[in-house]
Amino acid sequence: MKKLAIGLYVLLTLALMAWGYYQAIYVAPNDAMQGEIFRIIYYHVPSASVAFVFFAVSLIGSVGYLASRRDHAERAQRFDAWALSGAEVGVVFCTVVLTTGPIWGRRAWGIWWTWDARLTTTLVLWLIYMSYLLLRRFAAGPQVQTLAAVLGIFGALDVPIVYMSNRWWRTQHPAPVFGGAQGSGMDPSMVGALLWNMLAWFAWGVLILALRYRVERQHQKIAAAEAEAALNA
Amino acid sequence: MDQAAILDHQFRVAAYVITWVIQLGYLAWLGLKWRSQKRKAAR
Numbered sequence: 001m002k003k004l005a006i007g008l009y010v011l012l013t014l015a016l017m018a019w020g021y022y023q024a025i026y027v028a029p030n031d032a033m034q035g036e037i038f039r040i041i042y043y044h045v046p047s048a049s050v051a052f053v054f055f056a057v058s059l060i061g062s063v064g065y066l067a068s069r070r071d072h073a074e075r076a077q078r079f080d081a082w083a084l085s086g087a088e089v090g091v092v093f094c095t096v097v098l099t100t101g102p103i104w105g106r107r108a109w110g111i112w113w114t115w116d117a118r119l120t121t122t123l124v125l126w127l128i129y130m131s132y133l134l135l136r137r138f139a140a141g142p143q144v145q146t147l148a149a150v151l152g153i154f155g156a157l158d159v160p161i162v163y164m165s166n167r168w169w170r171t172q173h174p175a176p177v178f179g180g181a182q183g184s185g186m187d188p189s190m191v192g193a194l195l196w197n198m199l200a201w202f203a204w205g206v207l208i209l210a211l212r213y214r215v216e217r218q219h220q221k222i223a224a225a226e227a228e229a230a231l232n233a
Numbered sequence: 234m235d236q237a238a239i240l241d242h243q244f245r246v247a248a249y250v251i252t253w254v255i256q257l258g259y260l261a262w263l264g265l266k267w268r269s270q271k272r273k274a275a276r
Binding site: 034035036037039040043044047089092095096099100103104106107204208211212214215218219221222 | 237238240241242244245247248249251252255256259260263266267270271273274
């Protein structure tokens with residue numbers, strides 16, 4: 001039953017991805033000012049949204065780990081697995097944002113990169129979570145999970161700054177399309193394509209997040225079994 | 234198709250391809266990690 005549900009979810013996700021692509025390429029019109037290059041928005045914006053949500057998952061996991069590490073060891077391990085999974089999958093989506101953005105920028109602005117508020121805060125966010133992942137990968141000792149949890153909370157503080165950056169400081173990056181100033185928004189003929197791609201990338205993200213969580217839980221169980229075997233030897 | 238439209242098309246394709254390379258590359262790495270851990274657990 002569980003396998004059937006997973007199979008159906010994978011099929012649904014793939015169908016959504018295909019439908020999202022069809023909407024982005026064949027249904028949505030070219031932008032009047034930017035032409036075809038504007039279609040990068042259908043991958044760029046959903047990737048940023050998914051990255052933000054998964055960094056929030058990492059934040060919840062980190063807080064949960066710190067709150068439960070003393071009294072509920074098993075629960076703390078589950079929280080830690082969510083924290084790591086959220087951070088790692090979030091970094092994958094953030095990497096997509098930081099590569100598709102400059103490609104778009106090169107055609108729209110004539111430059112690959114500028115130290116604009118939105119771009120810089122996004123790069124800082126990526127660097128914080130990369131250091132989180134490097135800490136998890138290379139540091140050893142009983143305090144690694146605790147240190148990582150603190151870094152995860154610290155990193156999540158940058159998410160609202162990234163979100164608000166093009167509202168607080170008007171520089172190169174365009175003003176917010178949704179929830180921005182008066183007159184902001186998208187042509188109705190493009191909204192559907194963006195929402196379908198948003199849904200598709202969320203579905204894809206949840207799929208790989210769940211897989212990453214499972215891998216991490218398996219890793220924790222192997223590490224615990226190895227530690228126990230070493231103690232008994 | 235004028236030169237600007239061709240360039241727009243190429244850049245758009247590059248962005249989509251890079252997105253999928255990153256996503257599928259990560260998925261493949263995760264799959265390999267899962268397989269190696271399954272083997273480790275079976276031992």
